[in-house]
Amino acid sequence: MKVLLVGSGGREHALAWKLTQRPDVELHAAPGNPGIAALGQCHPVRAEDGEALLGLARSLHADLVVIGPEGPLVAGVADELRHAGLAVFGPGRAAARIEGSKSFAKDVMRAAGVPTAESLAVARVPCVIKADGLAAGKGVFVCRTAAELDAGLQAAAALPGSLVIEELLDGEEVSLFALSDGRTIVPLAAAQDFKRIGDGDLGPNTGGMGSYSPVPRLA
Structure with missing residues (x-):
């Protein structure tokens, strides 16, 4: 089974590691990274280039394309x-708009009756100040002091698109995942991601300093 994995980050490396545990999988990645290269063949095709990915998938006769990053989705x-007829x-x-726009995601949550932080007009x-669109995990600014608020507004203003301002909710963050084909939902184990750059949950947010699953607190 030929699988084309799209992306170049740690998430895709984890997907590659899991996919290649099946002995019948021949892994290809675009563009991949050095870790993925140890598990399969990498191809110099950008994750956002749909036309080039289609050509690559056809040339490989890929049975499945797995897309990891939010941007291409x-x-x-x-x-x-x-x-084009490929299994993806x-x-x-x-559906990816829920990830690509925080304001749209909040509209969906409100319509579905899912509790979410209150939006603030000022x-x-x-x-918490958030870039509405994708920002690789670096578009959220937690502001507990006036100085942090000024810095957050300046940093957020440098990002493209509009902003979302929310009330600050204190507590641990846990991610719950499920797979769905539009008809059936399969829940997965919870995970906890640590975004702050410093020890003790200090410093600015990053794309992720590490995560683990399952979450002992929810066991």
């Missing part, structure tokens, strides 16, 4: 490949 790469693991553009401490 929000851009509709999965739709483009599915339209990853949401289409419409930034004030304490609050």
Whole structure:
């Protein structure tokens, strides 16, 4: 079974590690990274280039394309490949909008009755300032003091798109995942991600300093 894995981050490395535990999988990645290269063959094709990915998948006779990063999913790469007849693991553009726009995600949560932080019309401490669109995990600024608020507003203003301002909710963050084909839902184990750059949960947010699953607190 030939699998084309799209992406180049740690998430894709974890996917590659798991996929290649099946002895019948021949792994290819675009563009991949050195860790993935130890598990399969990497190809110099950008994750956002749907046309080039389609050509690569066809040349490989890929049985499945797995898209890891949010960017290509929000851009509709999965739709483009599915339209061409390929089997793709990853949401289409419409579903990926929940990840690509925090304001849209909040609208969906409100409509579904899912509790979420209250939106604020004006930034004030304490609050959380978020870039509405994708920012590789670096678009969220927790503001507990006036100085942090000023710094957060300046940093957020440098990012493209609009901002979302929310009340600050204190507590541990846990991620719950499920897979769905639009009809059936399969829940997965919970995970806990640590975003702050420093020990003791201090410093600015990053794309992730590490995570683990399952979460002992939820066991």
